Amino acid sequence: MARAKSVAARCSPTLLYRMNVFSNRSACFAILLGSTLAAFWAPLSRLIRFSFQQEHYSHIILIPLLSAAVFSLERKRIFSHVETRWGPGLGLLLAGTLFYWFGRRDSASPSENDQLSIAMLCIVVVWIGAFVLCYGLRTLRAGLFPALFLFLMVPIPDSLLNQAISSLQTGSAEVTDAAFQLLGVPVLRTGFIFLLPGVTIEVSKECSGIRSSLALLIMSLLAGHLFLRSVRTKAVLILATLPLIVLKNGVRIVTLSLLSIYVDPRFLTGSLHRDGGILFFLFALTLMAPVLLLLQKSEAMQGQHDHPTQTPLRERTRARVCVVAYTFYAYDNRVRRYAETLAKRGDEVDVIALRRRGRPPVEVISGIRVFQIQRREINERHRLTYLFRLALFFMRSTALLTTRHLRRPYDLFHIHSVPDFLVFTAWLPKLMGAKVILDIHDLLPEFYADKFRTPRNSLIPRFLVAVERASAAFADHVIVANHPWRDKLLSRSIRDPQKCTTILNFPDASIFFRRGRPKTNSKFVILYPGSLNHHQGVDLAIRAFALIRNDAPNAEFHIYGEGDQKAFLKDLIGTLGLENRVFLNEIVPLTEIATVMEAADVGVVPKRKESFGNEAFSTKILEFMSVGVPVIVSDTEIDKYYFDESIVKFFRSSDEKDLAHGMLLLIQNAELRRRLAANAEAFIKTNTWEVKKTEYLELVDHRLIAHGSKSETP
Template sequence: MKGDIGMTPLRIVHISYDWYRFDPLVRRLAEAARARGHLVDVICLRHGAEPPYEECNGVSVYRVPLDRGFGQPLPVTVLGWLRFLLLAAWMVTRLHFRKRYDVVQVHNMPDFLVFAALVPRLFGARVILEVQDASPELMAVKVRGRLRRLAKTLAILQERLSTLFADHVITVGWPFEEVLLRRGVPRHKLSVILNSPDPRYFPPSRRARFPATEEDGDFILMYHGTMAERHGLDIALRALALALPAAPRLRLDLLGRGEQIPFLRSLAEELGISDRVTFRETCTVDKVADFIAHGDVGIIPYRCDGFMDLLLPTKAYEFAWLHRPIIAADTKAIRSMFRPESVMLCEPENPLSFAAAFVTLYHHPEKRAQLIENAAQDFEPFRWESMSERYNELLERLCGHPRSTAAVAISQQIGSHRPRS
C-alpha cells in the first residue's frame, strides 16, 4: 500500500490511558497520520460495552479490558496506571512482532506509560512521548498535605526518566514547552503541536449565528470538558448568581465528566440557580461541535494554581474556530495564544470579575462580534491543517523520510511563534 506521500507507509501505534472516541487529541493525530496514508493502531481503555477491537475511520483500535474512574484516591489511580502499563506493554509487544511498528506514540498521563514501548524500541521502533499535562505541576495540585512534596518529587523523576527514554517529546502548548526545557529536555527533541479542532468534526458551517437578541430566548454560557476543582466551575456558578439580576436570560450549560459534578449540582441548589444550570453527560468528539453551536459564549474559569495557568485549553481553540466569544481566566497560557482584545479576561478565582464579563457580553453584541473577529485572527496560523502537516512531517523525519517543501515552510512558520507577553 502506498500513501499520499508517495512512499511506503509508516506503521504507527498510539497508547493512551483513555477512551479513544472521547479523546480528541489521540483521535486527531491518529486520523491525520491515516489520512497521510500511514497505517495506524491505537491501544486504549475499554469503556462500557465497547468491543475489544474496532476500526474507526481507518484506524485500528485495540481496547484492553480495563476502564477508568474519576476523583479516585491517588494510590488507586496509580494502581490503574500500572495495570494499564502491563496490559498495554503486552499488547503492543504482541502486535509489534506481527506488524513491526515504525513509531510508538505514548500519551501521558502518566509519563511512565512510555516504558510500555520497551520491546518495540529494542527492535528499532521510534518512541514519542506526548505530554498533554505537566505531571509534577498536576501532582502538586491533586495531592494535598504532607505527601505533596513527595508526590511532586516522584513525578519529576518519572518525567525525567520518561523523556530520556523517548526519542522525541511532543507537547500541546508553549508554557509546557518552557517547563520541559527548564527540566532538561533538549530543544531539538521537543515539538509543540497544538490540539487544534479538526474541521471534519468542527465544520465552519456550525459557526456563530448573528449575535443573540432579546427575542432569541436564553443567552447561553457554555463549558465542556473535565469538571474538577482546578477548572473553577464553582466560580462560574457564583458569578452566574451575581449576574442574573442584571442579565436575567443567562443560562450556563455544562458538558463533561469529573469528580466535582455532585458538588456543583449542590452548589447550584444552594445559590438558587439550579433552574439556570444544565448538566450534560460527556459525548464523543464528533458531537462537541453541536454543543458549541447551541451556545452564545464559551467560558474558561480556570484557577491559577501552578498547573492550570500553564494549560492551554483545547476548548479555547474550538470556541475561536467556531466563532464563539470567550470569557477566560487571565492566565499565562491564555495570553500565550490570544491578545487581550481577543478574549474577555477575568481575574482568576474572582466571581465578581466573571459576573461583570457575563453582563457586559450579554448586553453588548458589538463587543461579542469584535472578540470573535480578533480571536479568529489570532488562531488562524494554528489551524489543524498546519498542525497535522507538522505532525506528519515529524513522523517522517524521525523515521528517515525526506521532508517536503510544504512541511518545511509550515515548520518554520510555527517554530517562529513565541508566546505573547
C-alpha cells in the same frame, strides 16, 4: 513436482551434497534424541509432573522450547560448519549415562527434588553429547548459549532453593519496610510481621516470588543474548536484575497492603493477590528495559554492537503506527487528531485506549482500529485508586502492543502522557528498532500536586520529575503542548533542545467549523465543555452565574464533562438553587460537542490561576473560536501568553464578581460579542491543525525516522 525439479536444477551439485549431508546429520540427531527420551522417560515424566505440581518449577517445561527457538533463529550462524566428532560426542554420551546410573544407585538424598536434579543434569549432558557427535565441537561453540540454556531444566537442589527463598523473603521484607517509611505509612515491624492501620501482614516464604523471580532471571539471560554482544554487558544486565527481583516483590507487597488499607480489605485475599503476579512481573520487565537500553548504547559507543537498521518511513508506501493513550479516544481531540492525520495519508494506525460504558472492546473509528482495553469511571478520590488503574492499563497495553508488534512490527509508537511512564510500554519494540514519540499533554509533577493538593516540592512530585526525566530520555522525541512547558522541560528533564518540539492542541478543522445552523434555543446559553477538575474552576463559573441570574433572566449555563468534581458541582447547583438555570450534562463525543458549542452564545474557560490551570493550555478556547463563539477566559499566564483582549474577554482568575461582570457584559453587548468573534476568526485561520499538521508529519517522516530529531524555533 515440476517446481521442485526446477529448483533442484538451479542448485549446484556441491550445495545439494551439503543439504543431503545436513539432512542425514539431523536425522541421526533426531534418532539419538528419541532414543534418550525413551531411555530416560521415567525421570522425564516425573519432571513434567513436577513442573505442574511445583509452581516455582513451572518454567521448566518451556526451557527446551526456548532453546530450540534460539537454535532456529540463529541456525545459519550456528550450523555453518558441521562435522562428526566421535570422541567428544561419545565421551559425553557415556559420561552422562554412567553418572545417571551411579546417581540412581548411590543417591544419598531422600528428596525427590534432589534425585531429579541429578537425573536431569545427566540427561542434558547426554543431549549435548549427541549434538556434538552429529554436528561437532565448532557447532557447539557457535550454539553454546542455547545448549547451556538447557541446564535450566535441572531443578534447583533443595538446599540452594531454600537459601534463595530465604534471601528473597528477607530482601522483600526490607524493601517493604523502607517503602512504608518512605510513604509515611504508620507501621510496627517484628521480623517478617508488619502491623499496619487496620491490618496485619506477614512476609511469608510464599511472598518471595520465587517463580516470577526465576522467570525474570531467565528473561534477562535471553535479552542479554539477543540484544547485547559483550560478556561484560550481559553480566551487568544479569546483576542488575537481582535487585529488580527484590524490588518487584516489595512493590507487590506494599501495593496490596495499601489497597487493603485505603480501598478494600479484600485485596489481601482477592484475585490480585492470588493471580496478580504477572502484573508485577511486567512491572519488573519495564524497569529492566532502561538498563538494557543503556547497555546497548554503551556497546554502540564502543563500536561493539551493530544495530539492525529500519527502512525510513519516507521510503515506505504505508507505515504502521501504534498510539497509546490513557483516555477515551472518541472524546479526545488531541489524540484523535494525530491518529486521523496519519490514517488520512494512508498509514495503518492502531490505538490502545480506555473504554466507556456502552462501547465495544474493539471498534473502527474513521478507519482507525481502536482497542479499548479497560473501563474507567472518572471517580478517583484516592491517589492509590488512580495509581492502580494506571498500573493496570500499563500492564494491559504493554502486553497487547508487544503481542501485536511481534506478529507484525510497528514502525512508530506515539504515546500520550499523562502518565509519562506509559512510554515504557514500548520497551521491547524500541529494542527491536521501532521509534517512540512521547507526547506530553500535561506536566505530571504539577498535575499530580494540583489534583491531590500536594506541595510541589514534596517527595512524590520530585519523584515524578525523575520519572519525567527517564521517560524523556527513553523516547526518541518529545512533543509538548505549549511553549512555557517546553522551556520548563528543557530546564529540568531534556538536555538537547532539538529533541523537544512544541505542538499546541489545535482544533481539527474537519470537526470544529462554522456549520451555519440556525440557533434553536431561545435562551442565552453560556457553555463550558471539558473536564470537571478543581483547577478548571467550574465551581467559580457556577457561583458567578448565580450573581447575575436576576440581571439576565433569559440566560442559562450548560456544562458538559466528567471529572472528580462532578458530584460536588451537582450539590453546589442545588445549594444555590440553580437547578433550572445550570445544567450538568454527560460528556459527548467530539463530533457532537462541536455542534453543541456552535449553538452557544458565549463560552467560558474559568481556570484557577493559583493552580495547575495557570500553566495548562486549554484547547477549548481555540475550539470556541473555530465555531464563531466569543469566549471569557481566566487571565492565566498561559492564556495571556497566546491571547489578548482583542480576541478574548479576560477576567481576574478566581474572582467570581469579575467573572460575573464579564458574563453580564457579553450578554448585554452584542457588538462586543461580534467583534471578539470576528477577531478570533482571523486569529484561528493561522492557528489550526490544517496549517500546523505538516510540522508533525515532517517530524515523523524526515526528522525522527530518517534524519534524527527536529529542531524548533520557538
